[in-house]
Amino acid sequence: MNLYILLALPLLGFTINGLFGKQLPKFVVGALASSLVFIPFVLALTLWSEVKEAAIVSQPFTFLQVGDLNIEFKLMLDRLSLIMTLIITGIGTLIHLYSMAYMADDAGYYKFFSYLNLFIFNMLILVLGANFMMLFFGWEGVGLCSYLLIGFWYHNPDFGYAARKAFVMNRIGDLGLLLGLFMIIQHFGSLDYQVVFSEIAKVSHPQWVYTSIAVLLFVGAMGKSAQIPLYTWLPDAMAGPTPVSALIHAATMVTAGVYLVVRSEVLYTLAPMARDLILYVGLATSLLAAFIGLKQNDIKKVLAYSTVSQLGLMFIALGCGAYSAAMFHLATHAFFKALLFLGSGSVIHGMHHEQDIRKMGGLRKAMPLTYVTFLIGTLAISGFPFLSGFFSKDEILLHTFHHSPWVYGLSVFSAGLTGIYMFRMFFLTFHGTYRNDHYAFEKVHESPILMTLPLMVLAALSLSGGLLNLPHYLTHSHSEALAHWLEPLFVFGDAAVHVEPSTEWALLGVAVSVFVIAFVWMRQKYVVQGRVAENDDQMSGSAKLLAHKFYVDELYDSLFAKPLQALGTWTYRVLDRKGFVAFTDLMGKVTHWKGQTLARIQSGNIELYLIIMVLAAALMLGIELFA
């Protein structure tokens, strides 16, 4: 099958809805957009067995050919991109369906769906591209869609600012990625995955080349996957409609950085220093974001910091060389985080745009379906035994344990924090008493079926997602399916882990206890004692520090934004106006009297003067030609 069809369908949806959506009935717009994502999902499924045999590569077209450099439009569907494609289109379809109800009253309904389709198109380019240039196309394309969708409600200047912030921070990362591509071209003469990776596998270049490229590509990943220091855009990105947060800022786009590293496995295996960097950045991000998540009161902000933290966990895995473990967590995280975001959207929808969990409480009675599915999501992300998150997280923890005890300790701590902020939010939202004076409890309603259906499907996936890659201690016949599936793609493969079965059981015990502690503690605090998160002005010390996100935004503002603005103002007012321009004006003044004389001679006669000139010029040419 021609792989371009996978791209053409969502692009078609973007075009039709973008151009004619305003005239079409809303149902047609939504159904068209959803099915143009669903069809690629089905098509990708049908290619499963074919891809299992060998990667499918499309007919290439030339994009740029200058000198020795030849860059092509070229697609490749292999085992890794198939997984990504299924996640993107599968979860994408569910979120499209959900949006049909969630956005039903929005004036920009058609625009929303055309942007969503454009996003799917770009995301598919990113994962289906057969070279780094295609990856970069998709990379920038999803960044653009993210910009458009964060700022979707553009009448609010704050949202517009959040959108710009996201785009610019991503561009900082892109600078690294771009320089990485330049170095790849310089040293390996191509951007084609096959060529580049087989060249790298020869290990014929000095170490610094691999390390530099690996670090530069990771800088790109820092931006897109919201890692320290480029993570601050993601929480602000919650300004976008909630389905966008679920699709772009949780399940798909933000995992692009993980995909990039997994794709470049051979490079990162040869660059241990870069991997160490990834490990520590991932670890620091995971902890920092989890801490901040403890004191957030906006339901979406909690989830946003949770996403940053979970992405950090994936990078910890990558830092340990556990590529398939990272992919496993990427997949399960896509299930439960999409579920949680859509669930929060259902809450926000049911409460008429309220997002502050201090003004919720007791919603389980009003929204039973949302409640149950949200519970499943919360259990899955917190590591309740045998749910999807439990397995994927434990595999990462196992690798960290093998790597070093203190990395393990900190990762477990981060996992524990996950349970704490998730249950805090969960109990405050669904248990206890209703606390909103401005919106009567009777008015809170369960969401329509179009919204709850995707919740149920995602809940089922969150429950069973562990099946993708069951650990060998549970089953010997079908264990580690995902790892085996990806194995043929890797040159060096996952880092090997050897631990005694007894140790492995002990680690499981630790993980379960951490979960239990978090659950019991939060239940005690917010259900039994019925406490409510404090108001902003009551906060003090560490709570305030966390609620204000360690003041990192303020820090960046005074370190970068303000000085740059001052520099811009100074450059214009002083250097340009009082410097270069003033100097020129001075020169002008010297000849000023001449100018005035000239002006007096000319005034009034200019048009005549011009006509004569034009005629003379034409005449001159004509005479020379025909003489």
Added chain:
Amino acid sequence: MELILIPLLSAALAYGAGQQLNRSLAFALSLVPGLVALALGVHSIDVPWFSDDIRLALNPSGWSNLMLLLTNFLVPVIVLAGWREGEKFSLQVALTLFMQAALNGVFMAQDGLTFYIFWELALIPIYFLALLFSEGDRFAVTLKFFLYTFLGSLTMLASLMYLYSLTSVGDDGHHSFAYSALQAVELSTTEGFWVGLGLFLAFAVKIPLMPFHAWQSDTYTQAPAGATMLLSGIMLKMGLYGLFVWFVALAPESLHYMLVEDLFDFRDLIMVMGLAGLLYGAFIAMRQSDAKRLIAFSSLSHVGLIAMAMLTMKSDGVNGAVLQMWVHGVNAVGLFLVVDLIERRLGHRDLEQMGGFAKSSPFFAATALIIVLGTVAVPLTNGFPGEFLMLKAVFNTGTGYCGVLAALTIIFCAVYMLRFFQLAFMGPEKGSLSSLEWNEKLALLIIGAAVLYTGVQPQIILDMVQSNTDSWLNAIAESGGILS
């Protein structure tokens, strides 16, 4: 030749039509040269002019073809929507068409003096357009512009004459101004430096490169939109075109000239000028609230990179630079058009005093966004391929830090262009725009289509110029120029 005579004739017709000249007629007149050239091809000419050794030699080659495409594509767009219809419309159109003739001459000239004459000829219409129709202290602004460019032209003429005197004497007993003859002159490094400097100054002013930019922002801002489009879209390309074709290729020896012993040569200086302009323009653009001035400084920033890439003397850098000349022309015209369409309706262009146009004019917002994205160089828009090639060449050529600093443009440009788009089209509505006229819509559509088409198919442009570029680079290498 037809590319010069037809526009001159059209200019006369347009002026003669006076009040009868309407938009469609003017647009049709401006389209004729390009269509004729497409249908019949461009005919070259080489005949004696004032005397035997001063010839009228016009012969389009690869680069010229692209520049002719640029000129004869953009002039119709400018005629279509750049000028507001009014009492002086026919004069404005006539001068624009006169400009078209002169520009076509500049880009086809194969003779030093022919080049010089058309170069000066192109200055005349734009001078009058700026003088007659600028806002504010138009005389001071125009004088500044005129003085600057005129001084540059004089040094260029001096250098050309000097080169002429060194050309080998032909059978007819004369020296020659022919491009090939001038190119064949071999110079010592020091001699080359002074010749090169004379040529360089003319182009540096026109581009403009820092620190010769002081005329630019005031002229761009205060000149009427049509004139600004001519200046930034096409005339600026005279400078970039000249920089490579009439400076680097004629006096490559000069690039070796050491300004600081063993450390810093003339080429490094030009690179630094480009880099300085790139950063300087970006810093200022980030803080401007006058939309037109913002675009003017963004232009300064973009051409800085193009100049740097040309001086890499690498196939990818130079080809990327030529591609970007086309792209910058399209985008600059597009952006100044967007600003002017707003100014026509609001009566001002203060970004702080506008907003939310996306609500009242979704078509306008969508096309403006496409042009903005092209300028930001998002992949699959026209800005990307050229910027990619240029940054790659700068990054891979010797001084890596230069490449990293230049690549900062991808961040800064996103900052100021998105700020521009945000303030104008998003946010709360501050005043609404009356709907666009047919000609304004058509112009936006044409520009938008060019942005997307070039973004997906940049190779079409590259194929026009590539062999030409490579032969120049080879010639420079053979003449002992640098190819680091």
